[in-house]
Amino acid sequence: MNRAGLPTILPLSGLALAVCVVLASPLAAAAAPEGPVATVLVEISSDEGTLSVAQAFSVLGGGAGTWTVPLLLPESGPLPRMIERIGDAPGLEIQVRGGATAKVRDGAVVVSGTPGMSGDFGVEVHFEVPVKDAHLVLGATTSLDLVRVQVIHRGGPYALQVRPLAPFAYREESEGDGTWRYQDLLEPLPAGQRLRVAVGRLPSATGPYRTAGLALLLLVATGTAVLLVRRRAG
Numbered sequence: 001m002n003r004a005g006l007p008t009i010l011p012l013s014g015l016a017l018a019v020c021v022v023l024a025s026p027l028a029a030a031a032a033p034e035g036p037v038a039t040v041l042v043e044i045s046s047d048e049g050t051l052s053v054a055q056a057f058s059v060l061g062g063g064a065g066t067w068t069v070p071l072l073l074p075e076s077g078p079l080p081r082m083i084e085r086i087g088d089a090p091g092l093e094i095q096v097r098g099g100a101t102a103k104v105r106d107g108a109v110v111v112s113g114t115p116g117m118s119g120d121f122g123v124e125v126h127f128e129v130p131v132k133d134a135h136l137v138l139g140a141t142t143s144l145d146l147v148r149v150q151v152i153h154r155g156g157p158y159a160l161q162v163r164p165l166a167p168f169a170y171r172e173e174s175e176g177d178g179t180w181r182y183q184d185l186l187e188p189l190p191a192g193q194r195l196r197v198a199v200g201r202l203p204s205a206t207g208p209y210r211t212a213g214l215a216l217l218l219l220v221a222t223g224t225a226v227l228l229v230r231r232r233a234g
Contacts, residue, residue, distance in 0.1 A: 036062025058122035
């Protein structure tokens, strides 16, 4: 699984550790909230023509209930299939934690159950969307106060350009599998507010140039073949 905790990124323990860090912060160490609050960790990556989003949503306190996961979806362009993935078919890969249950309902992922204060209650969702442009904005409106939002992506000279559209703290960590960039919103995000993340330098931008290059190579190869045939005929 990824850094957000999905099987395609890192083991689930990585997410549990991240949530424990949140609970150890002065904000989380204060008195338990009267109602439920949540955290969002999201890792963004890409392959040629595809953007991959791995998102972990954790609910803390507040008793039993049902909540809508604020999935970061493209504000324009193609969307993922909003059905639960079965086998290799396109859709949303969903994994629950801490006794939660989750399902896709009316084009959204909803999670139900009774969260505690340990941070192990929630759902992890992974999905992919086709990339048509060199940049896009991912957005979601939260139905709960988000006490922490962290955006993660891999760094490097040809890495994606990822930036939350709100004030954030930034840090990098170099590990065996590369350099990772962590961006944490500086302030909690109140319920009803929109979480937005801009993503640039998407791999689709190389598509037209690659197509043109292949066409040019084909033209040159065809011309060379014609010249060889004419020389042999002569």
